[in-house]
Amino acid sequence: MSGDSVPAEIRAVVFDVGRVLVQWDMRHLFARLIDDPARLDWFMAHVVTEEWHFEHDAGRDLVEMVAARKAQFPGHDDLIDAYATRFLDTIPGNVPGSHEIVRELAARCVPLFAITNFASSFWSEFRASQPLFDLFGDIVVSGDVKLVKPDPEIFELASRRFGHRPGSMLFVDDNAANVAAARTLGWQVHHFTDAARLRADLLKRGLLG
Template sequence: MNDLGKAVVFDVGRVLVQWDLRNLFEKMISDPDELDWFLTNVVTEEWHFQHDRGVALADMVPARIAEFPKYEPHIRAYADRFNETVPGPVAGTHQLVKRLHANKVPLYCLTNFGEEFWEGFRPVYPIFDLFDDIIVSGTEKVAKPDPRIYEITEQRAGRPGSRLFFTDDNPANIAAARSRGWDAHLFTDAETLEAQLAASGFL
């Protein structure tokens, strides 16, 4: 039973679920060198991050096709088959969410995720039913590590940063959270997170 008055905030990609653009495009590009070039120059994580910040696919995709017309089918696949970039859960973290929920710990997600992709992805994983609220960057039109999305999370959770335990795999996002007083922990694996949660009194 949680009597700390604190909540736990999870990142999603690479904390609750695996994510890698390569998982989709290795099905479409057989040459390893071409695949590496494509992921470095065409459908890159940096380009994808625009959608996390709220840029619509209807704006992103045609502009990218105009720049790389040879890869039109691949760029359209990015928009149409995004769930194939998520091969499954991160080992062990869903079990931790279930234990926290059983202990009546308030649970939140703070994720850099495009709104259109989230709509197609969210129903695939029932684990998200256990969360009190999920703050999606694409919906808010602002993404981590911008301080504004941490402020939005504090408002939605009804708690100051000092009452929020946060785990994320990105050091920049952890640093931004700590600057607002969050109890932020860099995610490496479920075993380490379990120890951090236990040390903080949640498990």
């Protein structure tokens, strides 16, 4: 789904990161560590879940999280430690076509920003490996600001930091709740499904030629 209409002017494009610019799947890591498919399914559904991970994105201390999870699920210490020490293995690669779009926008001097739900420690490690983000003017990281999408406050903070009105920015995210929150606050939005549809929307808006 693209934005509802073509606005008169977009002054900046604001990207989500996970599942828009890079693939993210915690199962990608733990499938290497757990051979039995049924045990893997159980572990991903009960121990290292996306809901639990989201607490770290929101700023919960990693050491405290890991200790509490080990106490709750004894016998899985090594696997829970892997969550803390091998997070980059949950990112198998780039989302096809998205990095090319970012570079084309940058070449056209379109200001680029990002709002990402990403834990501070994991972001620092990941960011060091990703020169693409040198093209971004600013990136709001949930773990740094202790706010997470779809909380309206993170969008309001981002608008102040980026220096643009919400209505003059296009927000690109794969999460429907995040897109809905941004739209309610007056942002232009694109609900990301794949790079081809994003490219078509950007062409329609005159941001790509």
